[in-house]
Amino acid sequence: MTQALRHDAMRARNLALVLAAVGARESVTRAALAEMTGLTKTTVSKLVGDLIEGGLVVETGAVRDGERGRPGVEIRISGQHVAALGLEVNVDYLAVCVVDLARTVRLRRTQAVDNRAAPPVDVIARLGDLASAVVDEAVENGLRVVGGVLAVPGPVDMTSGVVHNAPNLGWRDVPLASLLRFPFPVRVENEANLAALGELWFGSGLPDFLHVSGEIGIGAGLVVRGRLFRGAHGFAGELGHVVVSPDGPPCRCGGRGCLEQYAGQDALLTAARAAASVRPAPVPPAAAPGNPPGGMPPREDAGKAGETDKSRETRTSEETGTSGEPREPSSSPEMLLPAQQGVAWVLSRLQEGDADARAACERAAWALGVALSSAVNLVDPDAIVLGGIYAPLFPWIGHMVADTLKDRLGQMRGAVPPVVVSRLGAEAAALGAAGQVIEQVMADPAALLHT
Amino acid sequence: MTQALRHDAMRARNLALVLAAVGARESVTRAALAEMTGLTKTTVSKLVGDLIEGGLVVETGAVRDGERGRPGVEIRISGQHVAALGLEVNVDYLAVCVVDLARTVRLRRTQAVDNRAAPPVDVIARLGDLASAVVDEAVENGLRVVGGVLAVPGPVDMTSGVVHNAPNLGWRDVPLASLLRFPFPVRVENEANLAALGELWFGSGLPDFLHVSGEIGIGAGLVVRGRLFRGAHGFAGELGHVVVSPDGPPCRCGGRGCLEQYAGQDALLTAARAAASVRPAPVPPAAAPGNPPGGMPPREDAGKAGETDKSRETRTSEETGTSGEPREPSSSPEMLLPAQQGVAWVLSRLQEGDADARAACERAAWALGVALSSAVNLVDPDAIVLGGIYAPLFPWIGHMVADTLKDRLGQMRGAVPPVVVSRLGAEAAALGAAGQVIEQVMADPAALLHT
Numbered sequence: 001m002t003q004a005l006r007h008d009a010m011r012a013r014n015l016a017l018v019l020a021a022v023g024a025r026e027s028v029t030r031a032a033l034a035e036m037t038g039l040t041k042t043t044v045s046k047l048v049g050d051l052i053e054g055g056l057v058v059e060t061g062a063v064r065d066g067e068r069g070r071p072g073v074e075i076r077i078s079g080q081h082v083a084a085l086g087l088e089v090n091v092d093y094l095a096v097c098v099v100d101l102a103r104t105v106r107l108r109r110t111q112a113v114d115n116r117a118a119p120p121v122d123v124i125a126r127l128g129d130l131a132s133a134v135v136d137e138a139v140e141n142g143l144r145v146v147g148g149v150l151a152v153p154g155p156v157d158m159t160s161g162v163v164h165n166a167p168n169l170g171w172r173d174v175p176l177a178s179l180l181r182f183p184f185p186v187r188v189e190n191e192a193n194l195a196a197l198g199e200l201w202f203g204s205g206l207p208d209f210l211h212v213s214g215e216i217g218i219g220a221g222l223v224v225r226g227r228l229f230r231g232a233h234g235f236a237g238e239l240g241h242v243v244v245s246p247d248g249p250p251c252r253c254g255g256r257g258c259l260e261q262y263a264g265q266d267a268l269l270t271a272a273r274a275a276a277s278v279r280p281a282p283v284p285p286a287a288a289p290g291n292p293p294g295g296m297p298p299r300e301d302a303g304k305a306g307e308t309d310k311s312r313e314t315r316t317s318e319e320t321g322t323s324g325e326p327r328e329p330s331s332s333p334e335m336l337l338p339a340q341q342g343v344a345w346v347l348s349r350l351q352e353g354d355a356d357a358r359a360a361c362e363r364a365a366w367a368l369g370v371a372l373s374s375a376v377n378l379v380d381p382d383a384i385v386l387g388g389i390y391a392p393l394f395p396w397i398g399h400m401v402a403d404t405l406k407d408r409l410g411q412m413r414g415a416v417p418p419v420v421v422s423r424l425g426a427e428a429a430a431l432g433a434a435g436q437v438i439e440q441v442m443a444d445p446a447a448l449l450h451t
Numbered sequence: 452m453t454q455a456l457r458h459d460a461m462r463a464r465n466l467a468l469v470l471a472a473v474g475a476r477e478s479v480t481r482a483a484l485a486e487m488t489g490l491t492k493t494t495v496s497k498l499v500g501d502l503i504e505g506g507l508v509v510e511t512g513a514v515r516d517g518e519r520g521r522p523g524v525e526i527r528i529s530g531q532h533v534a535a536l537g538l539e540v541n542v543d544y545l546a547v548c549v550v551d552l553a554r555t556v557r558l559r560r561t562q563a564v565d566n567r568a569a570p571p572v573d574v575i576a577r578l579g580d581l582a583s584a585v586v587d588e589a590v591e592n593g594l595r596v597v598g599g600v601l602a603v604p605g606p607v608d609m610t611s612g613v614v615h616n617a618p619n620l621g622w623r624d625v626p627l628a629s630l631l632r633f634p635f636p637v638r639v640e641n642e643a644n645l646a647a648l649g650e651l652w653f654g655s656g657l658p659d660f661l662h663v664s665g666e667i668g669i670g671a672g673l674v675v676r677g678r679l680f681r682g683a684h685g686f687a688g689e690l691g692h693v694v695v696s697p698d699g700p701p702c703r704c705g706g707r708g709c710l711e712q713y714a715g716q717d718a719l720l721t722a723a724r725a726a727a728s729v730r731p732a733p734v735p736p737a738a739a740p741g742n743p744p745g746g747m748p749p750r751e752d753a754g755k756a757g758e759t760d761k762s763r764e765t766r767t768s769e770e771t772g773t774s775g776e777p778r779e780p781s782s783s784p785e786m787l788l789p790a791q792q793g794v795a796w797v798l799s800r801l802q803e804g805d806a807d808a809r810a811a812c813e814r815a816a817w818a819l820g821v822a823l824s825s826a827v828n829l830v831d832p833d834a835i836v837l838g839g840i841y842a843p844l845f846p847w848i849g850h851m852v853a854d855t856l857k858d859r860l861g862q863m864r865g866a867v868p869p870v871v872v873s874r875l876g877a878e879a880a881a882l883g884a885a886g887q888v889i890e891q892v893m894a895d896p897a898a899l900l901h902t
């Protein structure tokens with residue numbers, strides 16, 4: 001290693017060290033940073049100067065007594081310059097959001113659209129329009145979007161950006177990375193992984209959990225001590241294809257009796273409709289996650305998730321409006337997309353006390369409990385967070401999932417992981433995507449600064 | 452942080468840095484160490500002096516041209532002083548081994564004994580005698596045993612050393628750590644975790660794999676990029692209780708249809724005997740792992756595991772004899788322990804072409820394939836290594852496990868992880884236990900040196 005290279009590497013490492021120390025507190029003085037990092041005050045002052053110049057940290061102007069020695073100016077992460085773009089393509093919606101370096105959600109848009117009907121290039125073009133609009137608005141607000149991550153519902157080769165197989169979208173070997181046109185790098189990652197990271201950074205605040213993304217497919221993301229577990233090839237967390245019953249219904253993965261065949265959105269809907277007539281039921285607006293449906297959930301304690309209230313604060317700290325694009329295809333009940341109609345329809349049936357809907361949820365919850373008992377035995381999570389469609393369904397399924405887990409695990413394990421609801425619902429993946437860009441900036445700020 | 456504390460912390464970190472650099476190569480000069488670590492030659496010389504004094508590294512005496520500048524003395528990890536003790540209690544045997552800092556296995560002993568019959572305190576006393584004998588012999592050879600790890604077949608609270616539940620031993624809340632009496636620290640850990648680490652350090656040399664320990668219970672250890680995945684509470688890898696069929700036979704864990712009920716040693720034996728008469732069959736000596744049984748395995752390629760040949764070299768580099776204690780209880784066929792008799796008996800039946808034994812293996816292999824397909828979906832390992840009783844059974848079950856995995860995973864995943872055999876067999880856990888002590892010394896050599 002040459003002297004110059006060694007110097008650059010050390011500067012990059014020290015910049016990250018100082019930025020992490022700033023991020024670890026609400027605000028901090030240069031003297032405290034020297035204490036925290038073990039660097040000299042002179043070095044810290046130089047590095048803080050570089051970070052201020054790059055717009056990553058900001059002096060608050062507030063002056064107070066330093067813990068040691070003379071008063072110092074407080075420094076904090078700047079939310080005014082650097083920002084990240086989160087994007088998601090899912091089966092029945094597109095989502096984008098902009099998050100600033102202080103982790104405040106600045107902008108978000110979702111668009112209901114059936115992406116199974118369109119070729120990938122059209123889906124990406126539509127997503128690009130949605131994203132360009134929020135990026136333009138971010139720029140008007142003085143933000144500089146430095147990178148993005150795109151969430152897709154299927155395993156992704158993270159080095160090439162190729163989506164090998166997103167069966168619910170009908171995508172196979174789609175070179176997604178090469179279809180994206182942005183003036184900043186955009187990586188592609190699995191939706192379930194990013195939803196778990198969204199839950200970590202913008203949701204419950206738990207450091208160890210398995211997050212379950214219920215959509216048409218079912219993915220999971222395992223977070224261990226604040227880090228996502230990806231497996232050897234980045235394909236971990238395919239909970240939807242964990243075996244519930246080895247001779248059960250055939251699955252699109254080639255297996256039989258996978259969880260998706262019992263608890264995926266389509267399976268749930270089919271089961272709920274099995275005995276019901278096909279007459280269109282009145283469809284209320286889809287219940288927002290965090291606003292449990294008005295009907296009587298089967299248990300008083302079913303909505304237990306008080307510890308996830310922080311996610312509401314994150315949302316209300318948003319500086320710009322949350323009004324999305326007009327949801328053209330869903331402007332009237334008749335025009336609802338099949339999937340949306342599905343969950344809303346199931347919810348309305350549950351609220352009416354419909355026995356078939358209840359039975360379908362019981363079956364799905366039992367299957368979730370069986371698959372999750374295998375997951376707990378294998379990966380030992382500290383908690384289970386139910387997200388996606390399971391968030392609005394939580395009052396009906398949560399306690400049944402927990403009961404099945406207790407039946408199957410309680411005897412050998414002292415404590416069975418609690419089953420809680422995600423308050424982020426369908427937004428989790430896009431938020432996790434943006435959060436991942438923020439993480440990357442925090443880990444290597446030198447890459448953003450002119451060296 | 453005071454100046455003195457800061458200096459000690461930096462010295463400890465630099466000692467570990469230099470020791471790791473020495474360990475990364477066969478041998479290395481001080482000049483090369485300065486290059487590799489970024490430390491000055493003066494600092495490196497001081498640290499190497501401390502490591503030599505502590506017996507952790509040694510000058511080989513060989514002198515050759517340095518890569519840069521003048522010739523230097525080569526330094527390597529010393530195998531002559533510091534050593535580690537590995538211990539294992541399993542259902543039907545005890546095992547101990549001594550491994551030196553250069554990772555050479557110096558001593559090993561196993562003792563066949565039915566530990567289900569004895570209270571924990573007696574089992575530990577017997578293990579203590581076995582261990583004291585090898586520690587004494589190690590001391591006679593000039594070694595200093597600095598620590599030990601004990602493998603037990605069940606989840607362990609690693610902070611307290613309490614074994615909550617080892618159902619196959621009949622142990623519940625046993626304060627194992629407090630029963631151990633050694634003049635050095637001995638920690639307790641799950642057998643399946645340690646067997647995976649044994650495979651990592653002394654077996655295949657693969658960096659990413661799921662190691663399956665088939666015993667009366669079935670555990671698994673997941674290694675990702677050379678590190679063991681433990682889960683939130685250290686209870687990950689309970690493959691034996693992954694659901695194969697949700698309404699299958701009841702399991703001691705409280706669940707139903709767990710893998711252990713289809714592929715555990717007792718289940719396999721019961722199935723193999725189901726239709727066979729109870730007359731005692733002639734029992735050959737248990738086939739050593741690595742020496743496939745003489746009979747005709749069903750496929751020519753079934754024994755594929757050429758890449759694990761390194762483990763043989765590790766074994767042959769042993770300096771002291773491998774002769775164990777006399778296996779009193781198993782000195783004659785009639786006296787074989789039930790479990791040993793079981794696998795040996797199944798092997799002999801397979802070699803004779805017995806249809807019932809074949810069918811029992813088919814059922815076990817199918818169940819292993821089903822449970823492993825769930826595991827691959829959840830944790831995405833790069834390879835699957837079958838150890839414990841599955842090592843001698845591999846020629847009969849390996850291809851069937853692989854076929855079931857391919858059927859269930861092949862359509863969605865580009866590559867299904869290969870299924871290979873462990874060459875360590877029942878020794879894996881004790882070797883992993885000793886290896887873990889070595890890892891700890893490498894990570895924090897300062898703790899061993901007089902500061």
Ligand SMILES: [Zn+2]
Pocket residue numbers: 240241242251252253254255256258259260
């Ligand atoms: Zn499937």
Ligand SMILES: [Zn+2]
Pocket residue numbers: 691692693702703704705706707709710711
């Ligand atoms: Zn079980």
